Amino acid sequence: MAPHGDGSDVAEEAIVADAERRPISTIVIIIAMQTEALPLVNKFQLLEDSDSLYATPGMEPKIYSNEVYLWFPKGVPWVRYHGFYKDLHINIIWPGKDPKLGVDSVGTIPASLVTYASIQALQPDLIINAGTAGGFKAKGACIGDVFLVSDAAFHDRRIPIPVFDLYGVGLRQALSTPNLLNELNLKVGKLSTGDSLDMSPQDEASITTNDATVKDMEIDALLRLTVNLDTGSSCRLRSRSFKGPVIFLKAVTDIVDGEKPTAEEFMQNLAAVTAALDLAVTQVVDFISGKENCLL
Numbered sequence: 001m002a003p004h005g006d007g008s009d010v011a012e013e014a015i016v017a018d019a020e021r022r023p024i025s026t027i028v029i030i031i032a033m034q035t036e037a038l039p040l041v042n043k044f045q046l047l048e049d050s051d052s053l054y055a056t057p058g059m060e061p062k063i064y065s066n067e068v069y070l071w072f073p074k075g076v077p078w079v080r081y082h083g084f085y086k087d088l089h090i091n092i093i094w095p096g097k098d099p100k101l102g103v104d105s106v107g108t109i110p111a112s113l114v115t116y117a118s119i120q121a122l123q124p125d126l127i128i129n130a131g132t133a134g135g136f137k138a139k140g141a142c143i144g145d146v147f148l149v150s151d152a153a154f155h156d157r158r159i160p161i162p163v164f165d166l167y168g169v170g171l172r173q174a175l176s177t178p179n180l181l182n183e184l185n186l187k188v189g190k191l192s193t194g195d196s197l198d199m200s201p202q203d204e205a206s207i208t209t210n211d212a213t214v215k216d217m218e219i220d221a222l223l224r225l226t227v228n229l230d231t232g233s234s235c236r237l238r239s240r241s242f243k244g245p246v247i248f249l250k251a252v253t254d255i256v257d258g259e260k261p262t263a264e265e266f267m268q269n270l271a272a273v274t275a276a277l278d279l280a281v282t283q284v285v286d287f288i289s290g291k292e293n294c295l296l
């Protein structure tokens with residue numbers, strides 16, 4: 001590994017600065033549920049990759065009509081929908097259905113695997129994670145609100161040993177996007193991630209400590225993969241492993257500190273709230289079109 005102070009940080013910053021000046025061209029949108037993904041697939045008129053396009057391990061990705069074939073390993077349930085919208089190459093990545101049970105592969109592990117594979121295969125300029133979340137009315141969340149996440153932490157990984165405890169929680173800041181916020185009518189809030197839809201008393205204590213307004217089942221994985229880097233430039237937060245920004249949009253389907261059972265409220269509101277989420281994603285994509293990372 002290169003020692004610190006040997007110029008590698010300078011080279012890293014030069015790469016980041018270059019990425020910031022390029023207009024955003026390739027976007028990856030990670031979405032956990034098919035119900036959330038399909039309206040956007042239709043809106044952007046995207047096509048699903050067929051199995052035959054999947055490269056076998058060790059193969060170079062083939063370039064064909066400006067398209068890069070994915071490097072998803074054969075046999076995984078992950079699905080890419082892709083196409084061109086305005087000046088953007090849009091890729092919606094859905095972790096697919098559990099092969100045995102036939103339900104969406106929700107949770108932090110499928111989200112981190114598809115995000116890693118998509119970064120490797122597509123080298124996107126921007127990643128958007130769009131999904132639903134539980135909201136806390138005590139923190140101002142209402143059903144149908146769409147939040148732009150400012151900070152995220154994990155409430156489901158408890159390691160009571162000094163420093164490992166901080167590692168477990170993994171508090172991280174998301175990209176600050178002041179121009180995007182000015183343009184769109186979104187709320188901003190902190191998020192806490194876990195792998196459960198319900199909330200145990202221990203989760204509740206951690207979520208309160210994390211000061212979260214919304215609660216989801218994906219973000220921690222994405223933030224860890226795309227470690228933000230303070231470059232000191234006007235576009236402060238960038239990632240080391242991935243040279244573009246990550247934006248998190250979360251729409252509230254259920255009120256965690258409300259009266260209704262979470263699962264029931266979630267299922268009841270999923271379709272209507274998905275419409276609000278997909279509208280927000282479309283507005284973000286329209287805003288991004290023709291812009292450089294620096295201008296978000």
Ligand code: ADE
Pocket residue numbers: 132133134135196197198215216217253254256262266
């Ligand atoms: N997605 C939608 N509602 C949620 C909740 N209450 N917890 C975690 N993820 C969710």
